[in-house]
Amino acid sequence: MTPTKTKPRVTKSAMKRCYFFGNGAAEGRAEMKTLLGGKGANLAEMTNLRLPVPPGFTITAETCIAFYEQGKQWPTGLEDEVRQALQHLEQVTGKRFGDAQNPLLVSVRSGAAFSMPGMMDTILNLGLNDATVEGLARKTRNPRFAYDSYRRFLQMFGDVVLGIKHKQFEDLLHAAKYRIHAQHDTELMVDDLKVLVTDYHQLMREETERPFAQEPWEQLRLAIDAVFNSWNNKRAVTYRDLHRLPHTLGTAVNIQAMVFGNMGERSATGVAFTRNPSTGERAFYGEYLINAQGEDVVAGIRTPNPIDQLQHQMPQMYQQLLSIAGRLEQHYRDMQDLEFTVEEDTLYFLQTRAGKRTAQAAVNIAVDMVAEGLIDQAEAVLRVQPEQLNQLLHPMIDPTAHVEALAKGLPASPGAAVGRVVFTTHQAITMAEDGQQVILVRDETSPEDIGGMAVAQGILTARGGMTSHAAVVARGMGKCCVAGCGALMIREEEHQFLIGETVVHEGDVITLNGSTGEVILGELRLVEPTLTPQFRQLLVWADQVRRLGVRANADTPFDAKVARDFGAEGIGLCRTEHMFFGADRLPVVREMILATDAATRHKALAKLLPMQREDFIGIFKVMAGLPVTIRLLDPPLHEFLPTIPEDIDKTAKQLGRPVQEVQAMVASLKEFNPMLGHRGCRLGITFPEIYEMQVRAIFEAACQVTKEGQTIVPEVMVPLVGYVSELKVIRERTIRVAEETMAASHVKLTYLIGTMIELPRAAVVADEIARAADFFSFGTNDLTQMTFGFSRDDIGKFLPTYLKEGLLPADPFATLDVDGVGQLIRMGVQKGRATSSKLKIGICGEHGGDPASVEFCHRVGLDYVSCSPFRVPIARLAAAQAALKGKKEK
Numbered sequence: 001m002t003p004t005k006t007k008p009r010v011t012k013s014a015m016k017r018c019y020f021f022g023n024g025a026a027e028g029r030a031e032m033k034t035l036l037g038g039k040g041a042n043l044a045e046m047t048n049l050r051l052p053v054p055p056g057f058t059i060t061a062e063t064c065i066a067f068y069e070q071g072k073q074w075p076t077g078l079e080d081e082v083r084q085a086l087q088h089l090e091q092v093t094g095k096r097f098g099d100a101q102n103p104l105l106v107s108v109r110s111g112a113a114f115s116m117p118g119m120m121d122t123i124l125n126l127g128l129n130d131a132t133v134e135g136l137a138r139k140t141r142n143p144r145f146a147y148d149s150y151r152r153f154l155q156m157f158g159d160v161v162l163g164i165k166h167k168q169f170e171d172l173l174h175a176a177k178y179r180i181h182a183q184h185d186t187e188l189m190v191d192d193l194k195v196l197v198t199d200y201h202q203l204m205r206e207e208t209e210r211p212f213a214q215e216p217w218e219q220l221r222l223a224i225d226a227v228f229n230s231w232n233n234k235r236a237v238t239y240r241d242l243h244r245l246p247h248t249l250g251t252a253v254n255i256q257a258m259v260f261g262n263m264g265e266r267s268a269t270g271v272a273f274t275r276n277p278s279t280g281e282r283a284f285y286g287e288y289l290i291n292a293q294g295e296d297v298v299a300g301i302r303t304p305n306p307i308d309q310l311q312h313q314m315p316q317m318y319q320q321l322l323s324i325a326g327r328l329e330q331h332y333r334d335m336q337d338l339e340f341t342v343e344e345d346t347l348y349f350l351q352t353r354a355g356k357r358t359a360q361a362a363v364n365i366a367v368d369m370v371a372e373g374l375i376d377q378a379e380a381v382l383r384v385q386p387e388q389l390n391q392l393l394h395p396m397i398d399p400t401a402h403v404e405a406l407a408k409g410l411p412a413s414p415g416a417a418v419g420r421v422v423f424t425t426h427q428a429i430t431m432a433e434d435g436q437q438v439i440l441v442r443d444e445t446s447p448e449d450i451g452g453m454a455v456a457q458g459i460l461t462a463r464g465g466m467t468s469h470a471a472v473v474a475r476g477m478g479k480c481c482v483a484g485c486g487a488l489m490i491r492e493e494e495h496q497f498l499i500g501e502t503v504v505h506e507g508d509v510i511t512l513n514g515s516t517g518e519v520i521l522g523e524l525r526l527v528e529p530t531l532t533p534q535f536r537q538l539l540v541w542a543d544q545v546r547r548l549g550v551r552a553n554a555d556t557p558f559d560a561k562v563a564r565d566f567g568a569e570g571i572g573l574c575r576t577e578h579m580f581f582g583a584d585r586l587p588v589v590r591e592m593i594l595a596t597d598a599a600t601r602h603k604a605l606a607k608l609l610p611m612q613r614e615d616f617i618g619i620f621k622v623m624a625g626l627p628v629t630i631r632l633l634d635p636p637l638h639e640f641l642p643t644i645p646e647d648i649d650k651t652a653k654q655l656g657r658p659v660q661e662v663q664a665m666v667a668s669l670k671e672f673n674p675m676l677g678h679r680g681c682r683l684g685i686t687f688p689e690i691y692e693m694q695v696r697a698i699f700e701a702a703c704q705v706t707k708e709g710q711t712i713v714p715e716v717m718v719p720l721v722g723y724v725s726e727l728k729v730i731r732e733r734t735i736r737v738a739e740e741t742m743a744a745s746h747v748k749l750t751y752l753i754g755t756m757i758e759l760p761r762a763a764v765v766a767d768e769i770a771r772a773a774d775f776f777s778f779g780t781n782d783l784t785q786m787t788f789g790f791s792r793d794d795i796g797k798f799l800p801t802y803l804k805e806g807l808l809p810a811d812p813f814a815t816l817d818v819d820g821v822g823q824l825i826r827m828g829v830q831k832g833r834a835t836s837s838k839l840k841i842g843i844c845g846e847h848g849g850d851p852a853s854v855e856f857c858h859r860v861g862l863d864y865v866s867c868s869p870f871r872v873p874i875a876r877l878a879a880a881q882a883a884l885k886g887k888k889e890k
Helices: 030-048 061-069 078-093 132-140 143-160 166-179 190-208 216-230 234-242 294-299 307-313 315-332 359-371 377-383 386-393 425-433 447-455 469-477 533-545 557-565 576-580 586-593 598-622 645-655 659-669 681-686 688-707 724-745 760-764 766-772 780-788 799-804 821-835 851-859 869-889
Strands: 018-022 056-059 106-111 122-126 252-257 268-273 285-290 336-343 346-354 405-408 410-413 416-422 438-442 458-461 480-483 488-491 496-499 502-505 509-513 518-521 549-553 571-575 628-631 714-718 752-757 775-778 840-843 864-867
Touching: 018 030, 018 078, 030 056, 030 061, 030 106, 030 252, 030 315, 030 346, 056 078, 056 106, 061 216, 061 252, 078 216, 078 252, 106 216, 122 143, 122 216, 122 294, 132 143, 143 166, 143 190, 143 216, 166 190, 216 252, 234 447, 268 294, 268 307, 268 315, 285 294, 285 307, 307 315, 315 336, 315 346, 359 377, 359 386, 359 533, 377 533, 377 869, 386 851, 386 869, 410 469, 416 425, 416 458, 425 438, 425 447, 438 447, 438 488, 447 469, 458 469, 458 509, 469 480, 480 509, 533 869, 549 557, 549 869, 557 598, 557 869, 571 576, 571 864, 576 598, 586 598, 586 645, 598 628, 598 688, 645 659, 681 688, 681 724, 688 714, 688 724, 714 724, 714 775, 724 752, 724 766, 752 760, 752 766, 760 766, 760 780, 760 821, 766 775, 766 821, 775 821, 780 821, 821 840, 851 864, 851 869, 864 869
Parallel strands: 416 438, 438 458, 458 480, 549 571, 549 864, 571 628, 628 714, 714 752, 752 775, 775 840, 840 864
Antiparallel strands: 018 056, 056 252, 106 122, 106 252, 268 285, 268 336, 336 346, 405 518, 410 480, 416 509, 488 496, 496 502, 509 518
16 A cells, blocks of 8 residues: 655745754754654654764654655666765765775664554664674674674664565574574674675575675665565554554655664663653663663564663663663653663663653653643543553453462563454454454564454563563554463474473463553453542543533443433433333334234333333433433334244244234344434324434333432433424424323422434435534444444445545544535534524434544534443543643644
């Protein structure tokens, strides 16, 4: 998939392709992320802050877009600019690119405007060849270091640029270690490494049918091409799709003088965070390896050391690292993710960026930074991504459960997960598509595993640390992850793993505790979480600035209580049909539907009335003082009827009717297209006694609760109205029954009668419908179905293709289609309020809990959104962010 073609911006920046940084001055700055990518912009910013940053230059992201627009060819002038920037780099470093005596080596890294951990490709030690490796060995007086750097470069270049499978290089590396009975690559001596380099050359010659490119300029050109191409590799596209990131920005390329953490025991490399990215604790956090390069830490090839151990091994480096880390956090006013290298007792910073963090950490850091005076409350509200809050609203292991852990790894991403063991991304996706929950188990994950990680409930790895690919990606996705479980021995070809003498086969169920690192055989019960004080504080700040109200879709007292506990300000949708499916009710409902005369139908409805009344009493009591919108029966009657012979026989016996007669009635009620058939208000008009029973139950319940001292304002919602005449008929009947009920109870209630706008016609004639409505509630689920002509039940057959091909930007049932469905909503709001300026308007489709959809609802002037109970906090935060963004725009 290639980016959508965009016309290059005609600006001064579009004319300049390379931006230099080094010697305490840079041509870029932090605000230039769109042009230089996050990595390039921050390298420039750190350079301007006079921090120890190896010099280099950044090729702009605009150049990447131009590369694709010109058929994957370098745009005119790029080669000259790159050569000039290389010359400048040679002058600054005192080394020469390709020189056999004093070689300049560079890293080539990607860097988009937004962080995409593990998604893009990196090449280190570029510029090495059979001649320069000898020059590096002589200059450093360290032949082992030189050949270690060469074998690393060949492996990365072969994988990223030439497309040779990483495993083929790893197999050769394992063979080299096996020959000398070594456990770690650091045990390979210079002669071992020379043999390994020869093996790598042979592998590349066999796979590509040509020798390795010895010319450094050719290496660099191919590497730049590879970074540009990596923007549209499968895992990068998948990552952007998962996180709803644009495909049109391109990636910058960062070319930077190499510094080496693998020069011996006085060298190191590591990744650190200025605060704990899992919990948000204000404590320096990270990992490092002595005598290693950066890829070793993030790839999980060796299990790294906790960062606090560095103060014992390299106390001076640790203190300098701590000091600069604090300075960067103060400068950026956010938790930073740092990459650093120590080269023979000299510290260098290779990257800083806003650190990926769990939802718990995001909330805690935002609240803490307000207390510390770094940011204000509005900034704290904007700092937390609403989608992240899902992590805080997911289950955890029941604290009372008896836990016998098979093993314990690192608690890389908190939460808990239960699922069946799978060892490959393919198997994870296959089983997930069959509706099974899975746990992806790997030695270590790689970017190729992104698809499997996305569908898994949790991730378990044998190697890697808290900053490994698995850990970072899992935290970003909100997935439970246990990493670096050293006791785990994976036998992928045999579809099993071993922990001690315990054998766990593919398909067996395990439980992960991402908060403790425990791996447990079997399924443990998970319980729902509670809101922390920091979480509640953030939501209080959000409530102070949001304009949109937030209600919940709830059909039971339990759901209503959950919603209220999460801060719902009422119920925006109570679906009464959900109350008809209970084991004690369904036979009565069927008796009512299959009645052959009005008397029998009324008799059945009389049985249902007290059941419905008790349902509403329970909900009204929970939501005392808050509005409750109750939708009258919506689905077609056939949905309540038996379909298989055994159930038909049972129903006939319960009704005392012949089986053939029941079969005939069931068949007569079947519809060719039920969604467009005899349902909603059409049902209420043809069978008025059904709606009358429901209205009576609503008002009897409201009157009873009112007599107990609570304030109740029932809102009766009529579904599927397309003509104002439909609403007028049902409104008149509803008022009649409501007034009769209140008179009989000697209670006077304030109540509203409105409609659900879920048909395109209803939006178009909203000005007419508003004459008979006290409120509108957009049913965006059906409105989306009707507008697109997509069946929500069948879209799964073609939606993945549509998303993959870019035919749709997102699932329209998850994120509101602003250009189509959204315009109908906008029209409905404008026309409805043109007739009735005080018309209350909300939405109650699933989009009410989607942050992007909530922002649209704010913009078009809705009064409230309604969503599932567990998404209420997400909607509250999204509504606040929409208000704050609106103020900034003004």
